[in-house]
Amino acid sequence: MTNILVCIKRVPDSSGEVVLTDDQQGVDGRYVGFTVSNHESCAVELAVRTVEATGGTVTLLTVGSPEAAEQLRDTLALGCNAAVLVEAEPARLGPADVAREIAHVVREKEATGTTYDLVLLGNDAADSGDFQVGIRLAHALGRPVVNGVSTFEAADGNLTARGDGPDGEETYSLPLPAVATVLEGGAEPRYPTLRGRMAAKKVEIETRALSAEPAGANRVRLLLPPPAPSAVEVLGEGPEAAKAVADLFERLGVTR
């Protein structure tokens, strides 16, 4: 049995062209909508599979605007049990602030008898790309952390986690409680079911305030890189292009 806390973040969907807010402090998601990053979707999927297999609970946590309740609900619908929303204006928080707030919730829950054996985060947030919240959280909690995890098993007080390393797949084995950040690719995230969505509606989201004044993100402003010009190279027309295509395949090394 494992109690897992999965930290998610409301981020603008990144499948369309990025639009910045007028104050250049954030990404405007009004056209594309908001979601959680793929890493976090995988983390949720792995967590739900783990408790389906071995028992336990999956709790969601986010530090964000009241609107982030939408992402908590959407994610609850995938089979999670509870959700915590630490309300904050996202642009005012840096990664250290977020880590401190998560740590605060974990410690307070522990003090009241709820221990999260495993805290999962995405490897990096799809918008701010800080690559550090999980590690700062582990540091604050005094727990070990594994980064870039694709798959894991959590059982009998132990975490076995695997991820891609420079020389091949790496395996970590460590005692729980622990922190892990998940890199997408190890599990295909599920879509919600109708019943999951209906059940998610009934979950009461625990809302909390920030535990401390945030230090901030040191953000000056956001900008957009100049657009890449279309650089398509037409290899030819009709069947006559086959030679050029085969040459290209060879250059790319995909024929071996």
Add this chain to the structure above:
Amino acid sequence: MAEVPPQAKCVVIGSGIVGNSLVHHLARLGWRDIVQIDKGPLPNPGGSTGHASNFIFPVDHSREITDLTLDSMRQYKELGVFTESGGFEIARTEERMEELRRRMSSAKARGIESQLVDPAFVKEKVPFIEADQFIGAFWTPSVGVVDSLRAGTIMRDGAIASGALTSVPNVEVVGLDVEDGRIRRVRTNKGDIEAEYVVIACGVWSPRIGDMAGISIPLTPAVHQMISVGPCPQLSGLPGEINFPIVRDMDTFCYERQHGADMEVGSYAHRAILHEPEDIPSIEQSKLSPTELPFTSDDFDPQLEQAYELMPELLGAEGAEIRYAINGLLSLTCDGNPILGESQVKGLWTAAAVWIKEGPGVGRAVAEWMTHGHSEIDVSGADIARFYPHQMRREHTRLRTTESFIKTYGIIHPAEQYESDRGQRLSPMHESEKKLGAAFFEAVGWERPQWYESNADLLEVYGDRVMPREHEWDSRWWSPIINAEHLRMREAAGVIDLTAFAIFDITGPGALDAVQHTCVAQCDVPVGKVIYTPVLDHKGGFRSDLTVMRLGEDHFRVVTGGAHGMADKKWFADQLGDGASLEDLTDRISTIGLWGPRARDILSQLTGADVSHEGFKFLSCREIDLDGIPVLASRISYVGELGWELYVSFDQAAAVWDKLLATGTPYGVRPVGIGVYVTTARIEKGYRAFGHELDGERTIVEAGMQRPKVKTADFIGKEAYLEQRAGEPAAVLCTLAVDDHTSASGVKRYMLGGEPITTRSGEALVDGHGHHPYVTAAGSAPSLGKHLLMAYLPPEQARVGNELAVSYMEECYPVTVISNDATPPFDPGNERIR
């Protein structure tokens, strides 16, 4: 690789279902040198066509929409992209069952096979439905789904292959150049195109493009939510896209439509989510497409449970997930009709606010209209010229569509009034009318008293003669006071506020030619004559019917109904030759009607002018002094009584109104509402009304309105009219009286219009057009003590005394033909008008 040519006969902006069917039909009708452009790629440029649910239920209460839908279905079938699935509209409540019974009337009136069925029937065809969730259903076997993108591609490719069309994707319109009131060119990011005709057919973007030419295309992009749940084992492994009938869950405003292994659940139950056309994202900014906006799950959640209740085993099946969910944008208008036709800018046409079910039909109708000046299917209800300035405001569209969105699957009474954005146009008598307890109904923005509560005392006076209605539906948006006012007018006199009339003057040396050319009746009459005349299109269908007063040698005043006043104005303006100009006086002149046996007594108290029968002849007009106020009086009647229409400037109208009522009191005068004017009085007299009995598909001969002679002067539609006169009509307009109102439950029922007329034994009738007769207007005839219906009957059935039946709420009531021509059922000799 197609490039934007510098010149074209016609530029069609938009490659959705409307633009594609339009270029197809234009090419078919012989147009060449057509250029079609779209901002997006082909075959799916990213508009509403691309995410449409693509199913078609043919039955609609609107004749125009039904005809366009049936024509579209025919075209989709010809293109090989129609799959018949059948469809149910299910009822969870008795009130809805009643609405479905009413729907049966519309189905029969249009000749569409439909049937009311029990839940077991539905369960047999849709095995995964929970039959205890509803009490009955409306089954239409001809419901089906289409591939609208494929249809568009076939039509577009056909036009290209015929050499008529150049279609260029990825071209953005950046401007429209208008010179001297005519469209000159389309400016795009790939170069300018000089063009004689330009058609805006780009759905939710149309207002933005219209703005470039200074015209208002008052539609709003609105969200329709849809989710796709699957794979459902019950749907998997079956051939094709759809194997089960589509279910419209009318009371929860949802539908369930199979799409391969998925079930699509769509909703019209959520709050109206409207967008500004400027706020639609670009293709690059969008997640899916510009018209597939991020799903807002909170709005949809209530529908999930209702959908689940209806199909728990399917939607809750193992492995069935919500794989796709969007807030799809579609177009809504203030009155629910499309926006078609030529705008105020010559050569600049519109074809917008059209749904998949009407697309190809609209493409054909607009192409015909552009080619011939009229279309086979009358689309005057969708004419862009119908809008008054207050309706062209974004705010109006926003408020009205917010109110109507939830009614998409709603039960809408034919007389139902909007609540939002009222009080836009107030007559000078408005304050007085409020004090009189007027029940205001809206007509193109005008607040018009339908009846006056202050006349409630008359109910006792007339007792059962006011023909009270016991059923709530029949009496909704109705009052027996209307009939009491009617009887008082026939007995003494009534004063009616007719400010909503549209009035425009045609002046100048070319004025006579212009009206002669436009009107059927002889307009070369002495000054001071009033002419009632039909106005025809080139194929001899009705454009309007109205009155013209000759106020001077070179001065004609046209008075027409408010509802189509703007379209009439454009029609007249389009016919003006050299030396004639048109001036709109609608907002400067108020019209007050005074009619009844005591009308002359009352008027003569207020004026020294000779208002005797000889001194002021019927169908004449002249200016008189009414207690110090100059008034143009016209002796005419649409209610079948002696009396006048009094035209008076806005600032003095209230004074005239007050004087008429005060002076008339000893004679028994009462203020009388529009309920009498447009329904009871005119139906007793057999007077025809445009939009009911008269439209572009009807002829003077069918309507029984032909005069002995046809004027020698040429006029629009003359050739067709002469042919119609020479032949036999395919249908004949008749008035019928209901013989017995008693329903099976014992409650007396009163038809409201739209019901099918059948033989006494309930068999369908078919006229020479292949149409089924239906009631064009229904109303009390209190002076006759009858409920009257008007309908076009097959000629062989159009015999006075012929006993037929009307089907109302799925029960048959006996009716008898009482008139088969323009002979009035009441006062057939028109004695009272003298």
Add this chain to the structure above:
Amino acid sequence: MILVLVETENGAASEISLETLAFARSLAAEGGGIAVRAVVVGAVEDRDALAAELGAYGAAEVHQAVGEGFASYAGAAWAAALQAIRESTRSVVVTAAGSPRGNEVLAHLAARLNVPMAANVVAFHGLAPFVVTRQVVGGAALEEMRLDQRPAVFSVAGHAWTASPVAGASPATWVETTPEVAESDLVARVVATGTKAVDHSGSLKSAKVVVGAGRGAGGADGFGAVAELAELLGGAVGVSRVVTSLGWRPHHEQVGQTGSRISPDLYVPCGISGAIQHWAGCASSKTILAINTDPEAPMMTKANYAVVGDMHEVLPAIIEELKSRGVTG
């Protein structure tokens, strides 16, 4: 003093580490010629070669952390080493490649030192205040970020800077250190390393080559050549939404917003116009070769390579050509 954590591959510095060195050199020049020092952790195959290479790319010294704690990778242990060297060298800037390891180790270091960290920096603007520009939103946007505290900790994004050797540079001075590593820093460490698996299973998401087909396939029977080419290249078949909607192919083959997101080395979409929802699923492909009759189709303009033509004619020709060159799958 600028410290650069260098990662090695087969005994040599990784390309992105060399880019990071170049970035550090430029920053050092801006700072008036302060020294750039490299750090390597754990065993080194050929110390002289590495010293020469790192020297050539601008490092004055190489600090090698050695000891039991570095026998296998542990992010916290690497950070402990870097922290110790940072202190001994009194470095004011600590940087590393914007690689998984680089970012991880720097995050540990920043947490330990309680200073901010900027990931994936592509440029810097002045020194006081020290403002860097870094990639956010997966590189689709940039952020200007202040790094006021010292040491300034940041990683350098790949391909942001060109790795270029310094003419006539001498090998870096080698300094070996044995930093203390706490037991707690070794709890999360690699206990086993497997070989890199090459997936030719056809699983869409992991396939190195995906051959895609859309409405242009024409029907359920129009996928023969698509499947054959995929097999020849050891790849998988991917399809657009309309194809699964029409029931021509199973849903698990769907690429796009509502299907799989793929990132193969080569994607060959055939008869796919490239609707936005489809593009969302394949945009991370390294190379795209589009085949379509419509040269204006979005997929054709967004692709790296294009062939204008009917997939039913082009694909068989490609298959024949490949077979004639001895490709057998």
